Amino acid sequence: MGHPITPDRGVYVVTKDLNVRDAPETAGKKVGSFQEGERIDVVGKAKGSWMAVNAEGKNLGFVYGPVLMPLIDAVLREPLVGAVSIKGGSCAYRMVFEGESPIEGQMFNSIDYRTVLECQRSGRSYAFEMPLFITEGPYNGGTRSIYQIGMDVLELAQEYERVFSTNLLFDAEKGQVRLDSVSVDKYLDTDDKTAKPKKAADRVETVAGALAAALDIAVQGWSSSFWRDLGKALGAPSGG
Numbered sequence: 001m002g003h004p005i006t007p008d009r010g011v012y013v014v015t016k017d018l019n020v021r022d023a024p025e026t027a028g029k030k031v032g033s034f035q036e037g038e039r040i041d042v043v044g045k046a047k048g049s050w051m052a053v054n055a056e057g058k059n060l061g062f063v064y065g066p067v068l069m070p071l072i073d074a075v076l077r078e079p080l081v082g083a084v085s086i087k088g089g090s091c092a093y094r095m096v097f098e099g100e101s102p103i104e105g106q107m108f109n110s111i112d113y114r115t116v117l118e119c120q121r122s123g124r125s126y127a128f129e130m131p132l133f134i135t136e137g138p139y140n141g142g143t144r145s146i147y148q149i150g151m152d153v154l155e156l157a158q159e160y161e162r163v164f165s166t167n168l169l170f171d172a173e174k175g176q177v178r179l180d181s182v183s184v185d186k187y188l189d190t191d192d193k194t195a196k197p198k199k200a201a202d203r204v205e206t207v208a209g210a211l212a213a214a215l216d217i218a219v220q221g222w223s224s225s226f227w228r229d230l231g232k233a234l235g236a237p238s239g240g
Contacts, residue, residue: 003062005044005052012051012068013107013137014038020061024050031061037107039071070145072172074111074134074207075100082212084219091119091219095132095211108137115151115215121227126234128155134170134211145172148180149214155233156187156226164226166218170210175203177213179221187226 003024014034021028024046032055034040040063044052049065080095094116100109110133119126132151139148149168156164165183170176178199182188198221200213 003046003052005046007044008042008051009044010042011071011073012040012042013071014040015067015069015107015143018063018067020053020063022061024048024052024062028062034063040068042068066143069107069137069141069143070172071108071136072145072147072207074136074147076113076208076211080113080208080211082215084216086119086121086220086222089119089121091117091126093117093215095215098131100136101133103135106135106137106141108135110134111136113211117219119219124227124231126227126230128153128230128234130154132211132215134207139169146170147172147210149177149211151214151218153226153230156184156229166221168214168217170204170207170214172210175205176200177204177210177217179217187223187229189221189223 014036016036018034019030020032020034022031023029040053041055042051043054046052046062050062051065051068053060053063076097082093084091084093095113098112098114101112103110113132115130115132117126117128117130130151130153133149135148138144138146147170149170151166153164162183164187167180167182169178169180176199198217200217204210204213
């Protein structure tokens with residue numbers, strides 16, 4: 001392209017119409033354009049806020065980076081299987097890709113999974129399924145590479161059928177997953193500090209790693225009230 005580029009590949013969505021120029025500056029000659037909502041391939045970063053793009057495998061030119069929203073490929077082609085250690089036991093899980101769902105008001109989709117958990121805690125068994133999602137675009141519709149991961153325990157519906165949700169954030173640039181919020185405060189363990197990690201201890205490099213870390217943080221953070229009420233909903237013996 002004739003200009004210094006730092007390799008940095010990724011797929012982005014265009015948040016408003018923009019021009020493609022032959023140089024990383026507004027004075028560059030217009031050589032093409034993209035419309036709002038289009039997905040484009042970025043191959044690297046140029047000077048300032050400009051990014052180099054290609055189309056059909058050919059170098060195309062430069063676009064203004066701040067109007068691009070970074071996307072991640074959040075579809076796992078193989079089931080994600082693992083286990084989480086919890087206070088008084090453990091939970092084995094199997095996560096399988098279900099499909100993609102449009103998000104109202106956004107230019108990207110929710111990537112949906114079905115997660116089966118089989119838990120043993122304090123001598124009791126808990127087997128249940130849980131829908132889980134990760135957004136392929138930034139959770140707030142911004143331009144930072146921070147994606148939302150959410151999971152719902154359908155057995156614990158509150159008033160008006162509002163289910164118990166645990167929400168986390170995956171910062172792809174920092175390689176960090178952290179707890180964001182829960183929909184029912186009493187189901188989050190605030191007493192046992194060792195049982196409630198708020199973020200992953202190790203750097204996360206992949207979507208699979210982010211999903212596994214999110215499950216670790218969520219399941220380890222659920223309180224005795226959560227397990228007691230879940231046991232009742234499942235017909236298991238009650239207990240803390």
